[in-house]
Amino acid sequence: MPKTEFYGLVMNNLYLPPHGLNRLSEAKNLAPEIRNSLRWLEENGFSIKGIIPMTAGSFTLLFERQVP
Numbered sequence: 001m002p003k004t005e006f007y008g009l010v011m012n013n014l015y016l017p018p019h020g021l022n023r024l025s026e027a028k029n030l031a032p033e034i035r036n037s038l039r040w041l042e043e044n045g046f047s048i049k050g051i052i053p054m055t056a057g058s059f060t061l062l063f064e065r066q067v068p
Contacts (some may be wrong), residue, residue, distance in 0.1 A: 005064060005067055006049065008060050008062050012057060045066065049062045049063055049064045
């Protein structure tokens with residue numbers, strides 16, 4: 001039976017588009033290494049489950065993936 005793994009990633013100085021963030025790669029103002037890490041997460045089955053605002057410009061991104 002597959003299970004779901006959940007992960008959280010705190011992001012500082014993150015710009016979120018007004019419509020929200022459907023794909024991690026839509027995030028703006030990120031250093032190339034962070035953008036590459038987020039792209040890797042997308043390519044490896046992670047999807048955004050939620051965004052928790054913390055302070056101005058800081059968010060925790062929650063994401064999940066199904067594993068066998």
